[in-house]
Amino acid sequence: MSNFSKRWALAPKAFPLVWALLFFSLLQSNLHALDATGVFKKVKSSTVLVETALGHGSGVVLSAQGLIVTNLHVVSPDIDLRIHADVSRHGKIVATEITEVVVLKVHPQYDLAILQAKAPQGASFIPATMAPRDQAVSSGARCYVIGNPAGPGGKVLDLSITEGLVSATSREVEKLDYLQISAQINPGNSGGPVCNDQGQVIGIATFKAIRLEGVGFAIPSRNLVMQDFVDQAKRPVKEALAGHDSELPGIDGASPIISADTMREVEQQADKHFRPQSTPVPEEGVIVPMPAAVDEMLVANAGWQLVLRFASINSIGVFNLANQKFDGFIECADPDALIATGGRMLVVYLPSSHQLEVYDLETLEKTVEKPVQLGQGMKALQMGALNPSHLLALYATPPGRGMLDSSLQPAIITLPDLDVSELEFKSRQLGKNDFPHAPASQKRFVGCMDDSGTQVALSNDSNSTWLFRLLVEGEDRGVYVSHRPMNNYQGSSTQPYLLDEGRMLLASKNLVALHLLGDSLDLAGRPTLRPDAVLAPVWGFKAIVNFTRAFTSPAVPEIEILSIPHLKNLNKRTVPETWQETLKQVSSWGAGDVTIMASAKADLLACWTAGDKRLLLAPLNLINHNAPGSFAEVGEKFERTLRFPEGSSAALASGPEQMTIDAAKKILQWQVPSGLERQQTVTALLLITHPDGHTEYQLEHIPVK
Known part of the structure; x- marks a missing residue:
């Protein structure tokens, strides 16, 4: 018998053992495998519905504390951001809607965002089981997509599951690594989990091929590394501002008009002058009588002084927050005067005489005055809080043919000599109709600059708000309009505040929103829960004050300090009793009716109401200085x-x-x-x-x- 014949003759005797080993191997590999029903049951409570005013998507719970991963495009813009999630409370799973949600971090390359949601009292979120990073994903393996696709008429088909295969474990798309899957990914699934047959998350559903069925792509969970995520403002500009003027100098390439060293020196000099005068305000607050009703209030000298304009008595008061007293008054005979502050300097423009005057706020002496005639007169003056050397002036020019509004033109005026350099608004993508303009009858704009005097936000009476940057040197010098005006606000007195790089706060009678402009130049706001809220930045600290009437009856106003950018609650309390009688008399509640200012330097909150002759002061209590580990000190x-x-x-x-x-x-x-x-x-x-x-x-x- 040949060797070949011998092998085949012996083969039947070996078959039972081979089949037994093969069966045992298959049994072991499928021991923990779940069918679609089992996967859905395991993962559904860790999958959330993410909603904004413009649409919805899905998300995956990462921690019991409320960290959630989703696609960045799901929460851009994040107007009215909220989630629907299962939470665990007293051993029971409860479905709930949560509105206290913020975008915490974003990925610099992938379409990913980390959200922070606040669970109801006594409840916790249910985290998903993530596949170990070193666990291989095989082509041909069963996979499942769970999420909240949109159905007929846009109705959310919450918590739906589709089944398919892993088509490829590593597919490069635009130089990024993705899983390719055949399980259906539909609009609304974005940001939801892609799971294996053990209910472990192996990817985040992101997009599908257009006009092709069964070709979807997910970001592998192995690439979900927390250390890679950054704050929104640090996301690369060309990614963040896609479709806008991201390559323009003055938007992506401008250096601050003054250096960080100069700003630090201005701040240190103010601290040195005012800190020794600092007198604590009692917890119950104080009321300071004013000589007349306040028409305008600006912060000066790194948050140590207030500049108050009293049009009815032709005067400007300089109020010292350190000792809560007036340092003095400056005569201002023109009721339509424009004022701006930068460092320790105050600039006053008198429209009736086109005169510019500059004052030193520590000595109250006039340092220079000069007639400056620009076009039909200046409509706005802005200086950076820590920039004492450059003043931005916007002046009116005659309306163009067929136009009702006056066009505005920019100019830079340098101190102390008041030399004028006329500039132009520029943009490579926007037309002149998108540049700042105003009704001919408008006398002034409301707005602000960042600390360095480089970035500007400006609003007119028609509720259009512009954001632009200054480039004052080189061939490309000009004022660069970064996007079309935002005009989605109803009501009057829309007040913009620039909080820090890439973030702006807009406040009007009907809506207050935080714009995370580093990620989207469209409306990317987060409206407050109440339309009667009043918000303002905390000068000298990256935080905002949320000042609103409480839900309780009678409605006692509450003060809430929120960190930037995470909007974490640092401090919340009702207003002092000394304030309550005054605030009860306010018939309406919003921008223009109640004005607030907060200074971390003086640790004070100031408030005044329209037509009232009193300034309300209370401790800010931003940081509990007595609690160990409550705050860090530089160099310690x-x-x-x-x-x-x-x-x-x-x-x-x-x-x-x-x-x-x-x-x-x-x-x-x-x-x-x-x-x-x-x-x-x-x-x-x-x-x-x-x-x-x-x-x-x-x-x-x-x-x-």
């Missing part, structure tokens, strides 16, 4: 005791340089760099691993003094 070592369950371990997933965790002592440690920018809130993201192996993320917010 910071320590905070962490709270997480016994037997669990913690690792730093994301945080500033030189920050570490002493896991044995449960202490977060940070050697705060001496060059770190002060008056901001730093965020650390911790990865908590529990004894049973599951993980969750925990946030730590650290104010820097």
Whole structure:
């Protein structure tokens, strides 16, 4: 018998053993496999519906604290952002709608965003099980997409599941790595989980091929690395401003008009002059009588002074927040005067005589005056809070043929000599009709500049708000309009505030919104829960004040301090009793009726109401200086005791340089760099691993003094 024949003769005897081994191998590989019903049951409570005013999508819960990952395009813009999610409360799963949601971080390349949602009292979110990063995903493996697609008529088909295969484990699209899957991805699925047959998340559903069925793409969960995520303002500009003038100098390439060193020097000089005068205001607040009703209020000298214009008595008062007294008054005979402050300088423009006057706010002496005639007269003056050397003037020119509104032209006036350099509005994509304009009858604009005097926000009486940047040197010098005017606000007195790079606050009678302009130049606001809220920036700290009537009856106004950009609640309380009688007399509630100002330097909140002759003051109480680990100081070592369950371990997933965790002592440690920018809130993201192996993320917010 040949060897070939011998092998075939012996083969039947080996078959039972081979088949047994093969069956056992298949049994082991499918031991933990779930069908579609099992996967859906395991993952559905970790899948959320993400809604904005412009649409909806899906998201995946990452932590019991409310960290959620979704696609960035789902929350851009994030007007009226809210989620619908299952939460665990007293051992029961409860479906709930949550409106306290913010965009915490974004990915610099992938279409991803991390949201922070606040669970109801006593409840926690239900995190999804993420596939281990080192676990291979195989082509041909079963996969499932769970999410909230849009059905007929736009109705949300919440928590739907589709089934398919992993078509390719690594497909390059626009130089980024994706999973290709055959499971259907439909509008509304974006940001939702793609799972394997064990109910583990292997990817985030992102997009599908147009006009092709069964060709979808998901961002692999192996690429979901928390350390890679950044603040919205740090997302590359060409990504963030797609379709806008992202390549224009003055938008992507302009340096601040004055350097950071100069701004720091201006701030330090103000601190040195005013801090020794600082007198605490009692918790119950104080009321300071005013000589007349206040018509306009500006912050000056790095947040240590208020400049108050009293048109009815032809006077400008300079109020010292350190000692809560007037430093003095400046005569101003023109009731239509325009004023601007930068550093310790006050500039006054008198329309009746076209005269410019400059005053030193610490001595109240007039340092220079000069007639300056520009066009049909100046309509707006703006200076950066820490820029004492450059003044932006906008002046009116005659309306063009067939136009009712006057066009505006910019000019830069340098101090102390008041030299004028006329500039032009520029844009490579927008037409002149998109440039700033105003009704011929309008006497003034409302607006503001960033601290350096480089970026400007401006609103007219028709509720159009522009954002533009200054470039004052070189061949490309000009004022660059970055996008078409936002005009979605109804009512009057829309007041813009620039909070920091890429963020703007707009406040009107009917809507207050935070615009995260670093991600979208369309309306990217987050309207408050109440339309009668009044918001303003905290000068000297990256935060805003939310001042609104409470839901209780009688409606006692509340003060809420929210960090920027995360809108974390740093402090919340009702207004002092000394204020309540005055505020009860306010018939309406909004921009123009109630005006507030907050200064971290003086740790004060100031408020005045239209037509009233009193200034209301109260402590800001931004930071509890007595609580250990409550805040960090520049150049010092910071320590905070962490709270997480016994037997669990913690690792730093994301945080500033030189920050570490002493896991044995449960202490977060940070050697705060001496060059770190002060008056901001730093965020650390911790990865908590529990004894049973599951993980969750925990946030730590650290104010820097």
